[in-house]
Amino acid sequence: MNIVETLTDPSNILTAFIALVVFATIITLASPVMRNSGLEGRLKSVANRREELRRRSRQSLAARGGGGGPATLRHQEKDLYKTVVERLQLSKLLEDPKVVENLAQAGFRGPGPVTTFYFFRFVMPFVFAAVVAFYLTVVNGFGMLPIQKICACVAFLAAGYYAPNVYITNVAQKRRESIVAAFPDALDLLLICVESGMSIEAAIQKVGSEVGAQSMELAEELSLLTAELSYLPDRRMAYEGLARRNNHPGVKSVATAMIQAERYGTPLGAALRVMAKENRDLRLSAAEKKAAALPAQLTVPMILFFLPVLFVMILGPAIMRVQDIFGKH
Structure with a gap:
C-alpha cells in the first residue's frame, strides 16, 4: 500500500x-549536437535496393532465356515477428491494402517493415489494454465503476490498434517536410547539371550526393531513383515510384514533367526551371500559412504563461502598497 x-x-x-x-x-x-545524420546507413539501404533491382533484372533475363533462377529475390530471415505473423496469418487477418505505400512514404521498404507493422498492430491493442487495466485495478481506480473500467480498457484497445498507423503517419509527415524543404534547391542543382550536358541519371546522382547535408531523406530518394532508372524495365515506373513514395503535389508535378519529357522529347531544362519555381512558391506559401496561424496558436500560451506574470508585475506593487497603508492604520 x-x-x-x-x-x-x-x-x-x-x-x-x-x-x-x-x-x-x-x-x-x-x-542537434549529438544528432547523427545517418546518411551512410540510408545510402547503404539504397545500395541494397539497387542490388535487389539488379538481381531482379538478371532473373528476368534468365527467365526470358529459359534458364532457371533463384526461387526468391530476398534472403528469408526467420525471426520472432515473421514467425508470429506467419503462424497467425496476420497479413490476411489485419490486411491493409495501403500498408506498403504508407511504409514507403515513411522510408521503410522491403518485407521486413511490413511484417513488423502487422506484428505491432496485433500486439499493441493488448499492451495498451493490459497497462490501463493494471493501472485502474492496482494503482488508482479514480472511483470508477467496473463497467467504466471495462469501457476504458476497450477504448485503449482500439487506440492500440490504430497506434502503429499514427506512428507511420507522423514519420511520413516529417520525412515529407524534410524532402519538400530541400526539393526546390535540388531542382535548381539538377537544372544546372542538365544544362551543362550531363545525362539525367548522372545529374540525379550528383544532386543526391550534394543535397545530403541539407536533407538526407531527399538524398536517399534521389539515389533510389537513380537505381530504379538503371534497372527497372520502364523509366516511367521509376518516376511514378518517386511520386508515390513522397505523395506531394510538387514532387508529383516534377515526376509528370520528367515522364512527358521522356515520352515526347520535350526540353527537360525548361520543364525543370518551371517546376523549380512552382516548388519554391509552394514552399513560400506553406511558410506564409504557418506564419498566419502563429497568432492563434500563441493565444493559449500567452494566457497561461505571460498574462499571470504581467498581472503580478503590475498589480504586485499596488497590492503591497495597499497592505502597507492598511497595516499602518
Whole structure:
C-alpha cells in the first residue's frame, strides 16, 4: 500500500512530471549536437535496393532465356515477428491494402517493415489494454465503476490498434517536410547539371550526393531513383515510384514533367526551371500559412504563461502598497 500511496500522491506525480519536462528540454537542446545524420546507413539501404533491382533484372533475363533462377529475390530471415505473423496469418487477418505505400512514404521498404507493422498492430491493442487495466485495478481506480473500467480498457484497445498507423503517419509527415524543404534547391542543382550536358541519371546522382547535408531523406530518394532508372524495365515506373513514395503535389508535378519529357522529347531544362519555381512558391506559401496561424496558436500560451506574470508585475506593487497603508492604520 505504501507503493500505491507513493505513486498516487499528487506531489510525487507533479515532481515526476516536472522532471520529465526538464529531461525533455535537455534532450531537445542537446539533440542537434549529438544528432547523427545517418546518411551512410540510408545510402547503404539504397545500395541494397539497387542490388535487389539488379538481381531482379538478371532473373528476368534468365527467365526470358529459359534458364532457371533463384526461387526468391530476398534472403528469408526467420525471426520472432515473421514467425508470429506467419503462424497467425496476420497479413490476411489485419490486411491493409495501403500498408506498403504508407511504409514507403515513411522510408521503410522491403518485407521486413511490413511484417513488423502487422506484428505491432496485433500486439499493441493488448499492451495498451493490459497497462490501463493494471493501472485502474492496482494503482488508482479514480472511483470508477467496473463497467467504466471495462469501457476504458476497450477504448485503449482500439487506440492500440490504430497506434502503429499514427506512428507511420507522423514519420511520413516529417520525412515529407524534410524532402519538400530541400526539393526546390535540388531542382535548381539538377537544372544546372542538365544544362551543362550531363545525362539525367548522372545529374540525379550528383544532386543526391550534394543535397545530403541539407536533407538526407531527399538524398536517399534521389539515389533510389537513380537505381530504379538503371534497372527497372520502364523509366516511367521509376518516376511514378518517386511520386508515390513522397505523395506531394510538387514532387508529383516534377515526376509528370520528367515522364512527358521522356515520352515526347520535350526540353527537360525548361520543364525543370518551371517546376523549380512552382516548388519554391509552394514552399513560400506553406511558410506564409504557418506564419498566419502563429497568432492563434500563441493565444493559449500567452494566457497561461505571460498574462499571470504581467498581472503580478503590475498589480504586485499596488497590492503591497495597499497592505502597507492598511497595516499602518
